[in-house]
Amino acid sequence: MEEIVLKTNALVKKYGRFVALDNVSVEIKKGHIYGFMGQNGAGKSTFMKAVAGLTVPSSGEISLFGKSDVTGLSEARKKLGVMIEQPALFPNYRVKRNVEMRRILSGNPDKSMTDQMVELVGLSDVADKKAKKLSMGMKQRLGIAMALVGNPKLLILDEPVNGLDPENIIALRKLLQKLSEEKEITIFISSHILSELYLLATDYIMIHQGRIIETLSHEQLEEKCKKYICVKTDQVSVALTHLDKLMSSEYYKVVSDDTIRVFKDSSEAENISKLFSENGIVLKELSFKEQSLEEYFMSVIGGAK
Numbered sequence: 001m002e003e004i005v006l007k008t009n010a011l012v013k014k015y016g017r018f019v020a021l022d023n024v025s026v027e028i029k030k031g032h033i034y035g036f037m038g039q040n041g042a043g044k045s046t047f048m049k050a051v052a053g054l055t056v057p058s059s060g061e062i063s064l065f066g067k068s069d070v071t072g073l074s075e076a077r078k079k080l081g082v083m084i085e086q087p088a089l090f091p092n093y094r095v096k097r098n099v100e101m102r103r104i105l106s107g108n109p110d111k112s113m114t115d116q117m118v119e120l121v122g123l124s125d126v127a128d129k130k131a132k133k134l135s136m137g138m139k140q141r142l143g144i145a146m147a148l149v150g151n152p153k154l155l156i157l158d159e160p161v162n163g164l165d166p167e168n169i170i171a172l173r174k175l176l177q178k179l180s181e182e183k184e185i186t187i188f189i190s191s192h193i194l195s196e197l198y199l200l201a202t203d204y205i206m207i208h209q210g211r212i213i214e215t216l217s218h219e220q221l222e223e224k225c226k227k228y229i230c231v232k233t234d235q236v237s238v239a240l241t242h243l244d245k246l247m248s249s250e251y252y253k254v255v256s257d258d259t260i261r262v263f264k265d266s267s268e269a270e271n272i273s274k275l276f277s278e279n280g281i282v283l284k285e286l287s288f289k290e291q292s293l294e295e296y297f298m299s300v301i302g303g304a305k
């Protein structure tokens with residue numbers, strides 16, 4: 001049985017009448033990479049802050065590495081590496097000094113970790129530069145180095161790719177995959193770049209208006225994001241009448257005034273083309289596509305509204 005690193009039960013956080021977290025219950029397993037998905041204001045950062053001890057839940061329970069009492073949670077949080085909303089930097093300190101300060105505060109006695117982390121995130125060339133003079137992308141990388149220097153067992157990253165160029169995004173993805181595989185660090189990461197989460201995560205948790213609306217593995221997501229035939233025509237109602245002759249209605253879905261998605265193998269496209277041609281239905285497009293993570297996520301939160 002896989003070890004549960006983090007478990008929350010009916011977690012609620014209220015700010016006056018506003019409910020930021022609404023009975024949030026999740027389980028995070030050791031060694032997995034979780035993509036945390038939600039729109040702005042959905043509750044992602046609030047949840048991360050509650051886990052990290054940066055905000056106090058209104059009700060509910062948090063269990064971290066099997067500890068749920070106040071003293072146990074305080075001790076367990078020493079195993080966390082956290083970067084939420086933006087890196088908590090010492091702006092007038094140099095890059096290396098920032099990482100060194102975080103190493104000391106985390107209680108990690110291994111002095112060599114400072115240089116290791118600076119090199120790991122590709123900041124060796126600017127190690128003596130003050131943090132306030134770094135670009136946004138470099139500040140993000142410094143924040144990640146500071147989150148890692150305590151040798152965490154659970155890494156919590158809130159929008160870590162903000163300000164990174166494509167090359168650095170790829171480098172970060174490879175770094176996180178390496179940490180997960182080689183050090184068995186569990187990673188909990190949010191990002192607006194859902195296509196990047198698709199390439200990185202082993203599991204996904206979707207939150208909308210403070211509620212968890214779906215939790216699924218990468219394999220389950222791939223099954224949900226099915227390939228389909230995109231049929232575009234200005235005669236949708238007539239086209240549906242004839243599609244019923246080819247297949248059951250469970251295999252197709254109208255997604256706009258001129259577009260039908262047919263969830264069949266690409267070989268079915270020829271039959272559709274022939275059928276429509278024989279019945280005078282003009283096609284604007286007939287192509288084979290795959291539903292993206294963004295499209296699936298929007299369909300899920302659309303159903304949650």
